[in-house]
Amino acid sequence: MFLKNLFKRTAEKIELHDIQAIILRDRPLPYHGVNVFLEILNAASAKAFLKEIVPYVTNAKNWWDNDDAWLAIAFTYEGLKKLELPQSTMESFPDAFKKGMAARSEKLMDINENAPEKWDAVFKATGNHIAVSIFAKGVDDLNSKKALALQVLEKHRGVKLCYQADFDTPIEGNFNHFGFRDGISNPEIEGSGAAHLNSKERPIKAGEFIMGYANEAGNHYPMPQPMEFAKNGTFVIFRKYHSHVAAFNKYLSEQAKSTAEQELLAAKMVGRWRSGAPLNMCPFKDNAALGADARKNNDFDFSNDQNGKIVPYSSHMRRMNPRNSKMAVMSDVNLHRIIRKGVGYGVPLAEGSTKDDGKERGLYFIAFSAKAMETLEFLQKEWVNNGNFVSLKNERDPIIGLNEGKGTFTMPGDPLPKRYIGMPTFNTLKGGMYLFMPGINAIKWMSGV
């Protein structure tokens, strides 16, 4: 695995052995996995289950090595309540976490097409208490880890399996359903031991992502009490998106005649070519070798493209990480980064097809931050569903924005910008929830209180 060679095993200053692996590990290539939701029927039985499952929860020691199957566990607020944790602990959670993602839909711009009333039934259910994810490089590894977890589960009748969804790399070689390379560019975390792959960015303070460490302001974000419960934990954003690949292909074919023009428009919307090659490193055509090279495909910023003529300000990648862009509104980019570990689900659409086959496919967006609720609300409100921060009025993200057939996309050009109109929503939200992912010792604490 080449990724192993990219990370220096030095300067590890955070407690990797106590942090869950999923937060730092990259997905294996290709990946196979399963997301499971469990319902807690009885607190004592659930605590016994936790005690027995702890040894199978993978920690982040040697996180650059992702060859074996790994298991992660997280809890919704309802789940923690069912576990009968101390009242003081329950009260100490941030408000947005207590209320949950659906209740904060207005603040998240999860409205109209994306409103909670339109979500899949499973995300409206009240029995989602524990989420378990297993990732593996191979199907056999996945199945054996799954079997182990099921064995533990079967022994504890107070915990019921209520939802199970498999996921796989959508398109061979780690491409998402739209045909773009996935999983590039996660923030580097200070003290995690990662090699410095982006010379234009500095590692971000661990406290932005993991509890118990100092954040960028030299402070700690609000965290649940007591410290032994919060330490090395983080909050998880889980969102299921339905990807409208045919609509995307159709929009491209309506807006641009030749395949080359269509590919350029798609790259302008994403900020990268399909191979993953960043547009501002190869503005005119894709460079497959660059796209596949993890040492190079993220080593850039936008300081040489301040008018956005190469990478439009509205492109998905530039919105989500403006990397030294001059913005109309003063913002600290490092405060709004998240660790993304999204995975695809569903079978791919026939390549280039503009006709929907009626099958469900898309993305489980999984992300981590010590202030995940605040960060998601900021991103959704400011950088995804607005354009004011880069002087684009209320233009929205072309890929994940709520565009509803009225979306615009501004592409700076010479001498005049080109404006695309009538853009539909290419990714519809089908559900979501916030979870708390405790450190390994914190799970033990939970099983004992």
Add this chain to the structure above:
Amino acid sequence: MSIKQLTQDAALKLKLYLATVGEPLDKAHDVTSAGDAGLRSGELSELTIITDLKPDGARNLRLIFETLKGNLTGARKVGTLHDMRFVFLENDTKLLFCTCYDGDWDTYINDFATKIPEMMDLIFGNIEGWPGIKSPTVKEFILSKQITASAWFVSHPNLTVADTTRLEKIGAGLNKLLEL
């Protein structure tokens, strides 16, 4: 409510009606709540605070404003501030602070804490009880001091500072082209 009050209210409403007759209410100027406190009009919100100053608070702030000759250009850096006003009340013991800005004030509060922490504390540190811009309780503190305005009017509720800057540039560029 007494008959006298009811009659007085009716008379006031009638006078208001006569004074504004023929001027229908424009939906664009509808005012809503800006969240936990304050009013919102279109893309803009207002924030009003009246609070106690520390013993040397007014003196320090005056020195800052005098040194800057009353010019607060630096605030442009924020990019969402339409205006800002500092007024000393009750013999320099209290401060009235009013501002109008784009969106929600708390959205960028974390950014203030890492981008302009010195300036924030230099000014607002003169307020009694200011926890510091980096404090996790700063949001609650501001909220506790905020007084929601009873009425508020802005001319262009849908033009943000960024919009105005852009339109100014477009206007200037267009005029240049026409003068050629």
